[in-house]
Amino acid sequence: MERQEQLIAVVRDLFNKLAWLNKFKMEDSLKGHTPSEVHAIEYIGKHADSNVTKLAESFYMTRSAISKMTKKLLEKELIESYQKDGNKKEIYFRLTEQGNAVNQIHEDLHEEFRKRDQAVFEQITKEQFDGMISLMERYSRHLDAEIKQQGIDAKSE
Amino acid sequence: MERQEQLIAVVRDLFNKLAWLNKFKMEDSLKGHTPSEVHAIEYIGKHADSNVTKLAESFYMTRSAISKMTKKLLEKELIESYQKDGNKKEIYFRLTEQGNAVNQIHEDLHEEFRKRDQAVFEQITKEQFDGMISLMERYSRHLDAEIKQQGIDAKSE
DNA sequence: GCCATTTTGTTTCCTAGTCAACAAAAATTG
DNA sequence: CAATTTTTGTTGACTAGGAAACAAAATGGC
Incomplete structure (x- = not known):
């Protein structure tokens, strides 16, 4: 196999495996939220003035999908929306207190994963x-x- | 950010981007087949005696999903199934001539991507x-x- | 300022994939 | 060997996400 393809194949396999393994822990601690939702919460927590379009571009997903997802997050009261004076079109999101709590759990999990895999990276x-x-x-x-x-x-x- | 997280984030972003870009070309040349189907065809082409379980494990997908997918591939006559003497449980797959043709197109595309990105890897x-x-x-x-x-x-x- | 174009977000319809329950065959245990 | 457990594949109900059509607001050209 070409080295190029080989590298891509190895990385892809590794990422599938990593995502698959982490999913179990995630599902345990963050029951009721999909990985995508958690990912969106993370993004909104990190970026001020997030909106549907920015999330879609960053995740390589359609605005359609993001629109539905944020609707759910709003209903679950994990995020809240706001607008800016003089702009009736764009709708921004920020985390609610509950959203922050979920984000914190997620960060703790990441820390756990980081520790778990530390040995590999130290080399x-x-x-x-x-x-x-x-x-x-x-x-x-x-x-x-x-x-x-x-x-x-x-x-x- | 931790280097570990940084590396993972960068790779994830890169892979999303790569998949997203390649999807356009794929859809063009392999209209009517989903990326997963093409991926399965590739796998079946490469591995003798593929079955639902092996595909599922390799793709980190459920057997359920694979079962439905292979059903479609059978209906489209891109693959065919066979069994072995003395084993009435396991069902294996191989490519049909049509399946081979699709596989060939897919390989050509990969070659195209390889050339496109060659410069990066040469360094x-x-x-x-x-x-x-x-x-x-x-x-x-x-x-x-x-x-x-x-x-x-x-x-x- | 006004009209055409672009941007932003939503909704409807559809599909790929998961989960859970299942049946049939094979493997294991005793 | 018989009885239990595991493996393999399938199905039905459900969900996340994509495509297309759309409305409303913003932008740009003139």
Whole structure:
């Protein structure tokens, strides 16, 4: 197999596995919320003035899907919406107290995962780490250029 | 942000982007087949005696989902099923001629993607490459151990 | 200012995938 | 061997998300 394909295949498999394993813990601690919902809560917690469009672009999902999801989060009172003076179109989100609580649980879980996998990451040298990050970023920019060239509009975050 | 989280975030974003971009080309050339179906065709093409269970384990999907998918592939006559003497339970799949054709288109597309992104990968030295692969494999084994310890049954391929 | 275009968000219809319950065959236990 | 347990595959009910059509607001060109 080409090294390129090999690397992508290995990474993909690893990510599937990681997501699959973490899902169990997540479902345990965050019952009643889908991974996507939790992900959205995390995003809204981190970014001021989040709205449907920004979430959609960041998650590579349709606005349709996000609109439905945020509706649920509003009903569950995990987020609340607000608008700005002089703009009746855009609707922004922020976390409620309950949303913050969920976000906290999620962060704690992440910390747990981090500790669980720490040993693996400790073996990486700074050079290796920086090399990998810069490769990813280079690849990402390359794809951005491709996307732009294809005339597809993406605006990845 | 922790380097560990940073790396995971960057990879996740990159993969979303890559999948999203490739989807357009895929949809163009392989209209009528979902990415999952194409993925299954690829798998069946590569592995002799594929069955529902093996596909499910490899894709981290439920047997239920795979069962429905293979049913569709059978109806479209892209795959065919067979059994072995003395085993009335397990049902295996192989590609039909049509399935092979689809697989070929898919491979050609992959080749196209490979060329498109070649420049990015060319800059990686052998040491870097090997280091990354071995890191992924180490991480994968670490997760396997975790999965085993959790008593979840996985048998990742 | 006014009209066309773009942006933002929602809704309806549809599909892919999960979960749970199941049947049939195989494997295990005694 | 018989009885229990596990494995394999399928089905039906349900949900998350995509596609398309849409309304309302904002923006841009003139």
